Amino acid sequence: MVTYIIRRLIGALLMLAVVSMVTFSIFFVVPRLAGVTATDFANRYVGRAATQETVVEVAKKLGLNDPVVVQYGRWVKGIFVGSEFDYGSGVEHCPAPCFGYSFVTKKPVWPDLLDRLPVTLSLAVGASIIWLLAGVAVGVLSALKRGSLFDRGAMIVALSGVSLPPFFTGLIALSLFSYGLRITAPGGAYTPFSENPAEWAYNLILPWLTLAFLNAAAYARLTRAGMLETMGEDYIRTARAKGLKESTVITKHGLRAALTPIVTIFGLDVGILLGGAILTENVFSLPGLGKYATGAIAAQDLPKIMGFTMLAAFFIVMANLIVDLLYAVVDPRVRLA
Amino acid sequence: MSDNFLDVKNLKVHFPTDDGLVKSVDGLSFALDRGKTLGIVGESGSGKSVTSLSVLGLHKGGRAKISGEIWLDGEELVSATPEHVRRLRGKKMAMIFQDPLSAMHPYFTVGAQIIEAYRIHNKVTKKVARKHAADLLGRVGIPQPDRRVDSYPHEFSGGMRQRAMIAMALSCDPELLIADEPTTALDVTVQAQILDLMRDLQRDFNAALIIITHDLGVVAELSDDILVMYGGKAIEYGSAEDIFERPEHPYTWGLLGSMPRLDREPTERLLPIKGSPPSLINVPAGCAFHPRCAFEGRTGGKAGTEVPELAETEGGHLVRCHLPREERRAIWANEIKPNLESA
Ligand SMILES: Nc1ncnc2c1ncn2[C@@H]1O[C@H](COP(=O)(O)OP(=O)(O)OP(=O)(O)O)[C@@H](O)[C@H]1O
Ligand code: SF4
Numbered sequence: 001m002v003t004y005i006i007r008r009l010i011g012a013l014l015m016l017a018v019v020s021m022v023t024f025s026i027f028f029v030v031p032r033l034a035g036v037t038a039t040d041f042a043n044r045y046v047g048r049a050a051t052q053e054t055v056v057e058v059a060k061k062l063g064l065n066d067p068v069v070v071q072y073g074r075w076v077k078g079i080f081v082g083s084e085f086d087y088g089s090g091v092e093h094c095p096a097p098c099f100g101y102s103f104v105t106k107k108p109v110w111p112d113l114l115d116r117l118p119v120t121l122s123l124a125v126g127a128s129i130i131w132l133l134a135g136v137a138v139g140v141l142s143a144l145k146r147g148s149l150f151d152r153g154a155m156i157v158a159l160s161g162v163s164l165p166p167f168f169t170g171l172i173a174l175s176l177f178s179y180g181l182r183i184t185a186p187g188g189a190y191t192p193f194s195e196n197p198a199e200w201a202y203n204l205i206l207p208w209l210t211l212a213f214l215n216a217a218a219y220a221r222l223t224r225a226g227m228l229e230t231m232g233e234d235y236i237r238t239a240r241a242k243g244l245k246e247s248t249v250i251t252k253h254g255l256r257a258a259l260t261p262i263v264t265i266f267g268l269d270v271g272i273l274l275g276g277a278i279l280t281e282n283v284f285s286l287p288g289l290g291k292y293a294t295g296a297i298a299a300q301d302l303p304k305i306m307g308f309t310m311l312a313a314f315f316i317v318m319a320n321l322i323v324d325l326l327y328a329v330v331d332p333r334v335r336l337a
Numbered sequence: 338m339s340d341n342f343l344d345v346k347n348l349k350v351h352f353p354t355d356d357g358l359v360k361s362v363d364g365l366s367f368a369l370d371r372g373k374t375l376g377i378v379g380e381s382g383s384g385k386s387v388t389s390l391s392v393l394g395l396h397k398g399g400r401a402k403i404s405g406e407i408w409l410d411g412e413e414l415v416s417a418t419p420e421h422v423r424r425l426r427g428k429k430m431a432m433i434f435q436d437p438l439s440a441m442h443p444y445f446t447v448g449a450q451i452i453e454a455y456r457i458h459n460k461v462t463k464k465v466a467r468k469h470a471a472d473l474l475g476r477v478g479i480p481q482p483d484r485r486v487d488s489y490p491h492e493f494s495g496g497m498r499q500r501a502m503i504a505m506a507l508s509c510d511p512e513l514l515i516a517d518e519p520t521t522a523l524d525v526t527v528q529a530q531i532l533d534l535m536r537d538l539q540r541d542f543n544a545a546l547i548i549i550t551h552d553l554g555v556v557a558e559l560s561d562d563i564l565v566m567y568g569g570k571a572i573e574y575g576s577a578e579d580i581f582e583r584p585e586h587p588y589t590w591g592l593l594g595s596m597p598r599l600d601r602e603p604t605e606r607l608l609p610i611k612g613s614p615p616s617l618i619n620v621p622a623g624c625a626f627h628p629r630c631a632f633e634g635r636t637g638g639k640a641g642t643e644v645p646e647l648a649e650t651e652g653g654h655l656v657r658c659h660l661p662r663e664e665r666r667a668i669w670a671n672e673i674k675p676n677l678e679s680a
């Protein structure tokens with residue numbers, strides 16, 4: 001088991017390294033192949049008003065003429081020990097972990113990301129709890145009452161849930177509950193949990209439900225299918241033959257096996273979500289990572305996009321790692337492999 | 338009421354399906370006492386498993402339509418509430434399943450599964466139950482039982498898993514034990530060991546034992562009585578001696594002929610039965626076996642139109658065939674038996 005964990009850990013670190021190289025190449029090398037020069041990059045920092053000499057000077061100071069490998073090395077070094085930036089108005093220190101300087105705000109990217117993280121975290125945690133509980137509950141009931149009115153109704157709702165994007169359901173929810181009934185927040189506001197938990201929840205409840213609806217639908221379908229399959233297994237018959245109560249057969253023997261793949265998918269979904277729920281955050285104007293990323297892309301602010309991508313990749317790789325380890329704990333057969 | 342410990346009377350188990358009504362068991366009767374062994378034999382699909390599952394009440398709540406009577410120790414189970422039957426399951430009657438790899442839960446240790454079975458019916462601490470589980474594993478011949486209780490099913494070999502499955506079934510001292518093809522998934526040498534073990538345990542526990550198999554060889558030495566099933570019905574029922582020494586049904590002759598023997602290559606079957614098992618939805622008219630029967634022509638056309646009765650031929654030996662008793666005996670003595678022996 002210990003070697004398994006170590007092996008998986010090394011794998012995760014390698015994965016992150018590869019992701020960083022690939023993203024770095026995409027954002028800094030590919031544009032050059034397309035004809036963007038070092039001075040064009042420097043231009044983004046100093047602004048169009050600067051003279052040609054200043055731009056060339058800045059490009060030199062920022063090391064934009066160095067070979068890509070050197071630049072990548074500098075970028076990685078910045079993450080661990082911080083780095084110095086000089087884009088014409090004196091040396092600025094960017095403390096570790098330094099993910100670069102924004103073209104637009106001329107500030108380090110990392111503190112911005114940190115600012116946005118709690119919003120996305122709140123959104124992801126709240127929504128994922130709701131969709132996991134609701135999705136699994138509906139899925140299990142549907143499976144146990146297969147073919148019933150409840151099952152059919154639930155599966156029709158689930159099918160529509162899977163096919164409706166959040167900008168549609170979110171807008172409908174907003175107009176219905178916030179503007180029509182006026183019982184939820186109209187969006188755009190975020191209050192930290194530490195300041196006022198009630199307001200925190202009030203502002204987030206609609207985004208939570210919107211995001212949860214989408215995923216709950218998928219989880220209900222998955223759970224139903226998994227449960228139907230598991231309840232037909234031989235070991236369920238064995239459990240009944242022992243004289244176990246049907247409720248124990250379902251929860252201890254059936255759910256246990258049916259939920260294992262669900263937990264895996266759940267871990268990955270939450271990992272992906274931590275990198276920002278782009279659609280939901282935009283519909284509700286929540287200042288989270290997803291909205292940050294859309295802003296950065298619109299402004300072509302490469303250092304920001306790069307920093308965001310690395311953070312999102314980090315969450316996904318970590319989620320993968322945790323899920324793999326969890327799987328080995330849940331399913332003893334995995335430990336052998 | 339009934340005098341026998343287990344008495345099944347006119348059991349019918351039918352499944353409504355989209356294709357029609359599947360008559361998996363259609364009017365089956367048999368009886369069994371404590372300390373005795375009944376072998377139920379028949380080809381795949383003859384209704385053996387469905388029969389055993391209905392004794393344990395495992396069809397209840399499903400789509401199955403069940404009628405008839407199942408008396409166990411003076412109690413009728415078909416009409417009993419599901420909750421009542423559940424309380425008997427595992428304790429009064431237990432089951433050993435065919436494929437122990439799929440029949441044991443992959444996520445729980447072997448010990449945990451035995452402990453669970455024991456603690457459903459006995460209010461004891463986990464520690465006591467664990468000791469009991471290890472004792473049982475030792476009893477069924479698993480080495481180092483104190484260590485192996487913590488193993489998972491996939492860490493056992495096929496034979497060990499079947500032993501563990503037997504230990505689980507025995508955990509509450511059941512009075513009726515049903516083994517559904519307990520050796521089919523195992524290779525030949527292990528099969529013999531498991532059968533030996535079952536014989537020993539049967540003696541020690543004095544339970545009523547039902548062994549289900551499609552292979553007469555498996556029940557040859559173990560059974561007191563043998564019930565031969567075809568298409569959901571009994572076609573011959575008698576003592577082991579009746580079935581092996583003076584079988585009277587053409588299908589039983591076929592089974593005897595296709596019995597694998599230790600002195601022969603497993604692939605080499607003496608007289609395989611032609612054709613395939615009958616559909617349980619459109620059961621052949623008349624004698625269900627007539628499309629495959631070599632003696633169908635000797636019944637004067639009755640075989641295709643009239644369902645033969647399960648009738649007593651002598652001393653509790655029952656046969657379902659239109660052929661007159663004397664003719665059946667003559668065929669066995671002159672045509673079948675010499676053939677089996679010379680081969
Ligand atoms: N739940 C069910 N619904 C519909 N048909 C069923 C059901 N359970 C069993 N059957 C049918 O009943 C018939 C008898 O099945 P059963 O499992 O008793 O056969 P068997 O004698 O045990 O055969 P095998 O040697 O293959 O185990 C089969 O044709 C099977 O398809
Ligand atoms: S009744 Fe006829 S067809 Fe059926 S088993 Fe007897 S001889 Fe064969």
Ligand SMILES: [Mg+2]
Nearest residue numbers: 385386387517
């Ligand atoms: Mg069977």
